[in-house]
Amino acid sequence: MRHRTQILTAAALGLIAVASATHAQSSTLDSVKKRGDLRCGVNIGLAGFSAPDDKGEWTGLDVDFCRAVASAIFKDPTKVKFVPLSAKERFTALQSGEIDLLSRNTTWTMSRDTQQGLAFVGVTYYDGQGFLVKKSLDLKSVAQLAGASICMQTGTTNELNVADYFRTRSLTYNPVVFEKNEEAVAAFNLGRCDAYTTDASGLYAQRIKLADPSAYVVLPEIISKEPLGPAVRQGDDQWANLVQWTLFAWLNAEGLGVTQENVDEMINSGNPEIRRLLGTEGEYGLGIGLDNDWAYQIVKNVGNYGQSFERNVGKGSRLDIARDQNKLWKDGGLHYAPPIR
Amino acid sequence: MASTRNGSPQETQSFAWLYDPRTRGIILQIALLVGVAAFFIEIGLNTAANLNAQNIATGFGFLDRTAGFDISQTLVPYKSTSTYGQVFWVGLTNTLLVAVIGIVLATVFGFVIGLARLSSNWLVARLGTVYVETIRNVPLLLQLLAWYFTLLIALPSPDAALELPLGVGVTNRGLYLPAPVWEPGLGAVLIAALAGIAGAVAIGIWARRKRLATGEQVPAFWYGLAVVVMPALVVFLSLGAPISFEYPTPGRFNLDGGIVLLPELMALLLGLTLYTAAFIAEIVRSGIEAVPRGQKEAAAALGLHPWQVQRLVVIPQAMRVIIPPLTNQYLNLTKNSSLAVAIGYPDLVSVFAGTVLNQTNQAVEVILITMGVYLAISLLTALLMNWFNARMALVER
Numbered sequence: 001m002r003h004r005t006q007i008l009t010a011a012a013l014g015l016i017a018v019a020s021a022t023h024a025q026s027s028t029l030d031s032v033k034k035r036g037d038l039r040c041g042v043n044i045g046l047a048g049f050s051a052p053d054d055k056g057e058w059t060g061l062d063v064d065f066c067r068a069v070a071s072a073i074f075k076d077p078t079k080v081k082f083v084p085l086s087a088k089e090r091f092t093a094l095q096s097g098e099i100d101l102l103s104r105n106t107t108w109t110m111s112r113d114t115q116q117g118l119a120f121v122g123v124t125y126y127d128g129q130g131f132l133v134k135k136s137l138d139l140k141s142v143a144q145l146a147g148a149s150i151c152m153q154t155g156t157t158n159e160l161n162v163a164d165y166f167r168t169r170s171l172t173y174n175p176v177v178f179e180k181n182e183e184a185v186a187a188f189n190l191g192r193c194d195a196y197t198t199d200a201s202g203l204y205a206q207r208i209k210l211a212d213p214s215a216y217v218v219l220p221e222i223i224s225k226e227p228l229g230p231a232v233r234q235g236d237d238q239w240a241n242l243v244q245w246t247l248f249a250w251l252n253a254e255g256l257g258v259t260q261e262n263v264d265e266m267i268n269s270g271n272p273e274i275r276r277l278l279g280t281e282g283e284y285g286l287g288i289g290l291d292n293d294w295a296y297q298i299v300k301n302v303g304n305y306g307q308s309f310e311r312n313v314g315k316g317s318r319l320d321i322a323r324d325q326n327k328l329w330k331d332g333g334l335h336y337a338p339p340i341r
Numbered sequence: 342m343a344s345t346r347n348g349s350p351q352e353t354q355s356f357a358w359l360y361d362p363r364t365r366g367i368i369l370q371i372a373l374l375v376g377v378a379a380f381f382i383e384i385g386l387n388t389a390a391n392l393n394a395q396n397i398a399t400g401f402g403f404l405d406r407t408a409g410f411d412i413s414q415t416l417v418p419y420k421s422t423s424t425y426g427q428v429f430w431v432g433l434t435n436t437l438l439v440a441v442i443g444i445v446l447a448t449v450f451g452f453v454i455g456l457a458r459l460s461s462n463w464l465v466a467r468l469g470t471v472y473v474e475t476i477r478n479v480p481l482l483l484q485l486l487a488w489y490f491t492l493l494i495a496l497p498s499p500d501a502a503l504e505l506p507l508g509v510g511v512t513n514r515g516l517y518l519p520a521p522v523w524e525p526g527l528g529a530v531l532i533a534a535l536a537g538i539a540g541a542v543a544i545g546i547w548a549r550r551k552r553l554a555t556g557e558q559v560p561a562f563w564y565g566l567a568v569v570v571m572p573a574l575v576v577f578l579s580l581g582a583p584i585s586f587e588y589p590t591p592g593r594f595n596l597d598g599g600i601v602l603l604p605e606l607m608a609l610l611l612g613l614t615l616y617t618a619a620f621i622a623e624i625v626r627s628g629i630e631a632v633p634r635g636q637k638e639a640a641a642a643l644g645l646h647p648w649q650v651q652r653l654v655v656i657p658q659a660m661r662v663i664i665p666p667l668t669n670q671y672l673n674l675t676k677n678s679s680l681a682v683a684i685g686y687p688d689l690v691s692v693f694a695g696t697v698l699n700q701t702n703q704a705v706e707v708i709l710i711t712m713g714v715y716l717a718i719s720l721l722t723a724l725l726m727n728w729f730n731a732r733m734a735l736v737e738r
Contacts, residue, residue: 092704115398148594149594149595159410162410167422174413178682178684179682180683
């Protein structure tokens with residue numbers, strides 16, 4: 001009887017068991033290679049970070065990072081399947097194996113890094129939470145929003161930061177919380193709220209979508225630290241290394257002056273740092289399961305970090321966000337990538 | 342030889358039960374039950390093992406942790422320092438509020454539309470038809486968004502708040518009502534009112550007995566109303582009207598004070614009520630049409646007033662047809678209220694299966710609790726309606 005039940009159970013559970021077993025054992029890199037594309041979780045629509053353009057092509061800083069990883073693996077930036085996710089869905093999608101990599105303006109926090117089965121590998125954008133208000137209100141500080149209605153998106157660190165901010169100052173406010181950013185912005189646009197809050201980068205992205213962008217200002221005060229970065233599942237160190245060093249190679253390429261345009265000349269450079277980055281010296285691809293030209297492919301196909309930044313959110317884009325703390329360390333910013341050696 | 346001959350029938354007999362279809366049926370049933378149970382236990386264990394392997398927190402301990410976020414509408418005491426467990430109660434009460442008000446409004450409105458469709462007035466009947474066919478053929482989520490954004494556009498901004506009599510203020514931030522402030526002595530008024538209600542019930546029973554015994558009609562409703570209102574009113578006035586109101590006043594951004602009906606709540610109620618009413622209208626119409634014409638004619642032949650025909654003959658019989666599908670609509674309305682998340686109303690799905698799930702990331706536990714709650718609400722509603730149905734069914738002899 002017991003035996004038969006076990007057979008029955010085993011048979012019925014065959015699919016689930018096999019799926020979970022392979023999921024636990026085979027490496028993410030192997031399954032990505034076997035599948036022939038990288039599944040990358042991105043934002044449904046956040047101008048500058050990940051949004052489809054008028055031709056239906058995904059563009060943005062987060063999207064470029066997915067393409068950089070795909071370039072390193074496949075030598076082809078198009079071998080990415082973008083999976084648009086809401087804030088609420090993103091972690092479950094990564095945990096369940098639906099995506100290989102989450103590159104979706106996600107704040108690196110302790111609880112997410114330690115209790116939710118995620119591993120953050122670095123920071124692609126140093127952000128902080130800000131507030132978008134009507135210019136006519138003539139506000140100088142966030143604290144002046146006491147008693148105001150504030151629109152925001154659910155499932156974000158923003159929701160907690162606002163609560164903390166007003167609680168520490170013993171002020172009150174009325175939160176209006178939406179599942180999707182689109183509805184939060186639409187409600188704000190129609191006057192449901194006095195302020196809309198999200199990461200400062202998002203505020204600039206949303207402002208250009210409003211009926212009259214010039215009637216709104218972003219308050220100068222930033223109330224939180226929001227280091228946004230890519231995350232992978234815990235338990236596959238090789239994969240985490242690969243994604244992490246893709247980011248570092250991206251940043252180092254900018255530091256070394258290697259760009260999409262000059263990368264083919266730089267291969268012949270005598271600078272040992274550049275030679276190691278582009279794979280003409282050393283065997284650095286080996287440790288992450290790739291060919292030695294992995295970083296060359298990244299720069300060749302996507303450009304370096306600075307190029308992607310300017311193209312998507314900086315001077316070359318409608319957002320026109322200043323680089324400030326997102327400059328490299330040597331220019332006074334916070335990005336500091338360990339060396340490739 | 343003899344022993345073998347004796348042995349074989351015995352052997353056959355001891356395994357005879359194997360050939361009994363009843364016994365085999367029972368064994369198969371048990372085997373199936375064990376199989377299904379084992380299946381779910383295996384899924385549970387497998388899930389737990391996988392979550393553990395992926396270093397994802399499990400268990401229900403998170404319910405005691407501090408939530409750290411605020412909620413726009415709380416019917417039970419809540420601060421951002423409250424626990425996730427308290428968030429659950431806030432979400433549950435918000436869902437129940439919408440469900441209960443929505444069910445009452447949808448029933449009333451549905452009956453009105455259903456009767457309108459049966460009206461002999463051509464225009465009224467056509468309007469009813471247009472309403473039903475339009476509303477029930479457009480997805481509810483779209484209707485909710487349409488109502489929400491329409492309300493936000495149509496209602497004035499707080500600096501141009503529309504002021505209605507009795508201190509009611511209307512803005513696109515909500516409908517502001519004066520909040521009653523209880524003052525000492527109001528308890529006595531309540532006690533008087535409660536005593537009045539008890540008295541009214543007694544009058545009702547007495548009137549019914551008298552009618553059954555003698556056939557004499559007593560205006561029990563008016564007597565009852567007097568018994569409820571008069572003593573309470575006397576106590577209220579003699580104590581010098583022990584109640585005051587806190588009126589909403591213009592603040593820096595919004596009206597402050599008073600009771601606020603959020604536009605999210607209004608849009609959700611509007612959408613759910615109108616949508617469900619369209620279905621209830623059809624149920625009501627079919628119920629009334631199911632009563633044979635002969636019943637009405639017989640009642641009329643007995644000399645009953647047309648209104649009495651409806652109240653005493655048609656409606657009670659129609660109710661038997663109406664109630665079971667009506668229950669389904671009540672359940673649908675309750676479950677549909679989870680669409681609230683789209684328009685920012687803090688219902689159970691929005692704050693608990695949304696925000697809490699995201700902050701704790703314990704999807705399995707949170708979703709299990711949420712599904713359990715909806716199941717419990719639905720079963721309870723169904724139970725109440727079944728009881729009501731059984732009572733109504735007794736009307737038939």
